[in-house]
Amino acid sequence: MAIVTLQDVHKKYPLGKTEVHAVKGVSFAIEEGDFISIAGPSGSGKSTILNMIGCIDTPSEGSVRIGGTTTGELNDREITGLRHRVIGFIFQNFNLVPVLNVYENIEFPLLLGKTNIAKDERRQWIDSLIEAVGLREWKNHKPNELSGGQRQRVAIARALVAKPQIVLADEPTANLDSGTGEAIIGLMKRMNAEYGTTFIFSTHDPTIVEIADHIIQLHDGLITEDTRKSA
Amino acid sequence: MAILLKIAYRNLREHKTKTLIIGSIIALGLLILVVGNSLLDTAEEGIRKMFTENFTGQVIITASRNENLSLFMGPGRMNGEPTPTIPEYPELASYLDALPGVENTVSQITGFATADLNGEGNAFLQLFGVDPEQYLEMFPNTAEVIEGRLLEVEETGIVVSEDVVEMLEESSGRKVEIGDKILLTNINSVSGTKIREIEIKGIIRFVSEAPNLSLISYIDVGSLRALSGMTKVTDVEVDLNREEQEALGRVDEDDLFGSDEDLFADTELVTETSTEDALLTILGDTSEAQAFRELDPDGWQYVLLKLEDSRSPERLIRSLNSYFEEQELDVKAYGWVDAAGATAQLVSGLKTVFNVLILIVAVVAIIIIMNTLVISITERIGEIGTMRAIGARRLFVRRMITLETLMISLAFGVIGIILGSGIIGILNLTGIEATSMFLQVLFGGSVLTPVVSTGSVLASLLMVIVVGIIASLYPVSVALKIEPVRAMNQR
Numbered sequence: 001m002a003i004v005t006l007q008d009v010h011k012k013y014p015l016g017k018t019e020v021h022a023v024k025g026v027s028f029a030i031e032e033g034d035f036i037s038i039a040g041p042s043g044s045g046k047s048t049i050l051n052m053i054g055c056i057d058t059p060s061e062g063s064v065r066i067g068g069t070t071t072g073e074l075n076d077r078e079i080t081g082l083r084h085r086v087i088g089f090i091f092q093n094f095n096l097v098p099v100l101n102v103y104e105n106i107e108f109p110l111l112l113g114k115t116n117i118a119k120d121e122r123r124q125w126i127d128s129l130i131e132a133v134g135l136r137e138w139k140n141h142k143p144n145e146l147s148g149g150q151r152q153r154v155a156i157a158r159a160l161v162a163k164p165q166i167v168l169a170d171e172p173t174a175n176l177d178s179g180t181g182e183a184i185i186g187l188m189k190r191m192n193a194e195y196g197t198t199f200i201f202s203t204h205d206p207t208i209v210e211i212a213d214h215i216i217q218l219h220d221g222l223i224t225e226d227t228r229k230s231a
Numbered sequence: 232m233a234i235l236l237k238i239a240y241r242n243l244r245e246h247k248t249k250t251l252i253i254g255s256i257i258a259l260g261l262l263i264l265v266v267g268n269s270l271l272d273t274a275e276e277g278i279r280k281m282f283t284e285n286f287t288g289q290v291i292i293t294a295s296r297n298e299n300l301s302l303f304m305g306p307g308r309m310n311g312e313p314t315p316t317i318p319e320y321p322e323l324a325s326y327l328d329a330l331p332g333v334e335n336t337v338s339q340i341t342g343f344a345t346a347d348l349n350g351e352g353n354a355f356l357q358l359f360g361v362d363p364e365q366y367l368e369m370f371p372n373t374a375e376v377i378e379g380r381l382l383e384v385e386e387t388g389i390v391v392s393e394d395v396v397e398m399l400e401e402s403s404g405r406k407v408e409i410g411d412k413i414l415l416t417n418i419n420s421v422s423g424t425k426i427r428e429i430e431i432k433g434i435i436r437f438v439s440e441a442p443n444l445s446l447i448s449y450i451d452v453g454s455l456r457a458l459s460g461m462t463k464v465t466d467v468e469v470d471l472n473r474e475e476q477e478a479l480g481r482v483d484e485d486d487l488f489g490s491d492e493d494l495f496a497d498t499e500l501v502t503e504t505s506t507e508d509a510l511l512t513i514l515g516d517t518s519e520a521q522a523f524r525e526l527d528p529d530g531w532q533y534v535l536l537k538l539e540d541s542r543s544p545e546r547l548i549r550s551l552n553s554y555f556e557e558q559e560l561d562v563k564a565y566g567w568v569d570a571a572g573a574t575a576q577l578v579s580g581l582k583t584v585f586n587v588l589i590l591i592v593a594v595v596a597i598i599i600i601m602n603t604l605v606i607s608i609t610e611r612i613g614e615i616g617t618m619r620a621i622g623a624r625r626l627f628v629r630r631m632i633t634l635e636t637l638m639i640s641l642a643f644g645v646i647g648i649i650l651g652s653g654i655i656g657i658l659n660l661t662g663i664e665a666t667s668m669f670l671q672v673l674f675g676g677s678v679l680t681p682v683v684s685t686g687s688v689l690a691s692l693l694m695v696i697v698v699g700i701i702a703s704l705y706p707v708s709v710a711l712k713i714e715p716v717r718a719m720n721q722r
Contacts, residue, residue, distance in 0.1 A: 051716055054620070054715075056619075056620050056714070056715035056716045057259070057716050075624070077624065080622060080623075080624050081622075082619065083621070083622050083715070084621070084622025085622075088621070089617075089620050089621055091617065093613070095613055095614070095616075095617040096617075097238065097242035097614060097617070097618070098236070098245070098614065099238055099242055099244075099245050100238070100241070104234075104237070108234070108618075108621070109621050109622055110232045111233075112618075112621070112622045112623050112624075112627060113622060143579075158621070162622070
């Protein structure tokens with residue numbers, strides 16, 4: 001069942017007096033539980049597509065549907081709610097809240113909305129995520145006391161904490177050395193298998209692309225290849 | 232809320248320099264506010280006490296058309312216009328005597344005169360015409376007698392102040408004795424010049440010294456009424472019949488004096504019958520005119536009220552004024568500040584100037600805090616964008632920024648208040664002495680003993696909260712414009 005559907009999506013940006021056509025009519029569907037890579041060189045439109053799936057940008061033309069909801073029809077409050085409930089984010093620069101420690105950063109999304117999880121249950125769940133990303137020893141450390149790889153592990157745990165259906169990762173390994181990058185993708189893959197969460201990540205690193213089950217290749221805002229590996 | 236507090240507190244701690252810059256401005260502002268307010272409150276309280284307990288009471292009542300509300304010297308008094316008397320005084324006095332909440336009342340006339348000591352020396356006097364018994368009952372501690380005694384009821388005489396005696400002695404070169412007679416001269420635009428000789432019965436020293444009080448002398452009411460020309464005639468309207476009106480209407484200077492004829496050519500101006508008695512009978516019966524020249528026994532300019540609860544006279548003033556309106560009495564009630572005149576208004580003036588300065592400091596503080604916060608938010612675009620991306624609503628961002636501002640404002644505001652209170656405490660311990668009469672008025676006594684009132688502290692806290700909220704408005708609007716996509720673009 002498709003959890004994300006893009007239908008003839010275009011995105012145009014004004015750039016001074018000209019217009020940049022970043023995405024030129026892209027259509028594809030992502031199934032629930034997919035581990036999908038959107039690959040392509042810089043400027044191919046990877047991040048733009050990811051932003052539109054993450055409801056933090058809107059298409060100039062066409063439609064993006066998340067779990068049956070057309071995102072263009074929602075107001076700011078509904079969009080924020082959708083992002084909170086359905087989507088988790090992993091950023092290239094980790095984007096952790098600098099004044100919060102590892103535990104608090106992971107807990108943060110749960111504190112943004114009404115939650116029915118009891119305090120003890122919440123603590124256990126966060127601890128299990130910290131354990132899963134291998135940061136038990138670093139639980140009380142602030143982001144500036146962690147390495148790049150460790151910060152991205154915190155970001156992965158934070159993206160998963162609200163049990164979203166989709167996790168979006170924009171170039172999650174771009175600021176990491178190759179070994180750490182591979183380890184991070186490996187962790188994401190494990191989480192995908194363990195929690196059944198759909199992972200969509202963008203990258204231009206061919207070695208990392210290959211780990212994905214479903215690869216969408218982009219070039220100049222158009223899909224050049226949409227490959228699904230057989231199980 | 233806990234997470235907001237945590238983030239706000241840690242952000243302030245994390246950005247120490249910015250926090251200290253904003254905090255120092257807030258603390259300094261509050262320190263100035265607390266110290267300034269305390270000093271001004273002390274001056275105001277001192278002056279209020281000095282006037283209400285010694286000269287004015289809490290409420291004064293005077294004729295509605297009286298424009299000289301102050302009992303003391305001032306520019307309004309020097310134009311020669313007599314102060315109007317209270318109409319229907321007996322009715323008013325009996326109403327006030329029965330008024331609940333009023334501890335004491337005293338009626339008063341205020342006047343001015345130059346005093347001449349046997350042509351040898353002179354002085355300028357401010358005269359208070361009062362019933363000595365009533366006055367002493369209401370203001371028992373206003374002055375101490377240093378020579379002679381106070382006036383007795385219905386006794387004619389004057390009790391002069393030490394300063395007046397000093398002026399008379401300086402100009403005459405001789406000592407002023409009890410029993411000396413002085414000539415008082417008063418001029419006003421209605422009754423003209425009036426001169427009265429009066430005996431000095433006592434010399435007093437005012438307990439609370441203030442520049443414009445030292446020339447006050449207490450005189451018997453009758454003498455002051457005579458000096459001020461307060462006769463019954465001032466309140467009488469004459470109705471002329473038609474013939475009299477016509478006769479007056481026809482009067483023309485040319486008819487009387489226009490002729491070339493010498494009216495007195497054949498008249499002997501001085502005859503043997505021109506005695507004083509004969510001259511006095513020329514106008515016939517003048518008893519009616521004499522009656523009009525009699526002094527008005529109910530001629531009073533002010534009634535001063537001392538209240539049982541001195542803290543809130545405003546309510547009584549309002550109810551008195553509505554009663555006067557209902558009864559169509561041509562009188563009005565005012566507070567002690569109006570009765571005290573320039574000295575009390577000096578403190579109000581100082582307060583206004585101080586508040587304007589505080590307003591300027593507040594505006595400068597708002598601008599500095601606002602700019603620093605905007606810079607801080609610009610540095611946190613990625614963080615705020617991330618929060619928005621992972622599900623924080625605009626309200627969360629608004630609360631986060633406002634809370635940070637409020638936290639810093641309150642924390643440093645409290646530090647400012649504590650420091651300000653400390654300075655006031657040190658001033659109290661030091662016990663600065665008033666070296667001039669002006670300072671004595673401002674200090675509300677001979678030593679400065681300022682206090683920090685709860686009201687002033689609460690008002691300062693409220694002000695710092697308002698400043699914090701206003702200063703955060705623009706930074707909040709900048710933060711709310713940060714779109715979640717900025718988190719992705721954060722490199």
